[in-house]
Amino acid sequence: MKKPIKNPSCLKLLLLLPVLLPANAAHAVDTEWKVMQRMQSDTAVRIAYRETRILELIDQPWQGSGYLYSLAPDLMIKEQLQPERVLMGIKGDRMLYFDPVNNLRHRGELDAANPLSLHIAFFNALVNADVALLHRVYRVDFDAREQDWLMTLKPRRGDRSGLTVVISGQPGQQAERIEIRQADGDFSEFLLRKDAEGEAIETEVNRLYKELQGN
Numbered sequence: 420m421k422k423p424i425k426n427p428s429c430l431k432l433l434l435l436l437p438v439l440l441p442a443n444a445a446h447a448v449d450t451e452w453k454v455m456q457r458m459q460s461d462t463a464v465r466i467a468y469r470e471t472r473i474l475e476l477i478d479q480p481w482q483g484s485g486y487l488y489s490l491a492p493d494l495m496i497k498e499q500l501q502p503e504r505v506l507m508g509i510k511g512d513r514m515l516y517f518d519p520v521n522n523l524r525h526r527g528e529l530d531a532a533n534p535l536s537l538h539i540a541f542f543n544a545l546v547n548a549d550v551a552l553l554h555r556v557y558r559v560d561f562d563a564r565e566q567d568w569l570m571t572l573k574p575r576r577g578d579r580s581g582l583t584v585v586i587s588g589q590p591g592q593q594a595e596r597i598e599i600r601q602a603d604g605d606f607s608e609f610l611l612r613k614d615a616e617g618e619a620i621e622t623e624v625n626r627l628y629k630e631l632q633g634n
Contacts, residue, residue, distance in 0.1 A: 449568045450563065451561040454561075454568060458548045458593055458594065459491075459548035460489070462616050463489065463490045463616060464488070464546065464615075465486050465620045465623070466488075466489075466614060467485075467486055468484065468610065469482075469610045470484065470499075470608065470610075471483075472605070483501055485501065488627065490621060494510050494547075494628065495543040496508040496628060505517070506630060508631045509540070512528055513527075516631075517631050540556045541553065556574070558574075558575055559571070560572075566589075567587050567590065569586070571586075572586070581600075582599070582600070583599075583601075584597065595611050596608065597609040
């Protein structure tokens with residue numbers, strides 16, 4: 420016959436263990452590699468985002484929203500829908516930009532010395548779980564804390580803007596927030612939420628890529 424537990428504090432601790440252990444376990448295994456693996460997908464993925472920009476020369480914050488699309492192994496598209504539609508994408512080492520409102524197109528190479536590359540390469544590396552790209556362009560510092568994990572990125576090459584990118588998420592979860600800071604005080608914040616994935620999203624990604632190419 421089992422003896423009853425006489426110490427109430429001990430009983431409370433035993434009851435709490437199933438709640439405490441998963442959080443501690445998730446915190447213990449959070450690493451840069453684990454975070455990147457969580458972002459990886461064998462199918463096309465759509466991530467909803469909301470963006471806020473605070474600029475030194477503008478009194479009111481700028482608000483925008485849209486979707487990030489990824490299609491393995493190396494295609495990423497950012498479709499801004501609000502306040503006006505703009506497409507930006509990376510395929511391999513090629514960058515493409517299309518402003519349908521003003522009918523403007525730009526093409527370029529993903530280059531760590533290019534300021535535009537520095538401001539978008541991490542999106543591609545993140546949504547496609549491209550660790551090699553991440554480390555080719557940025558110096559990466561990863562910190563797993565009790566309340567969240569942080570991945571801090573700084574350009575490998577000299578960057579006069581003082582760019583710092585901080586990506587964060589809850590323990591055991593994917594990225595949900597991106598902060599972009601510059602030395603002049605300009606600041607951007609992206610809030611991320613996985614929205615959909617599958618064949619229908621792959622069809623949408625391919626359609627957007629054709630639009631970026633001008634087809």
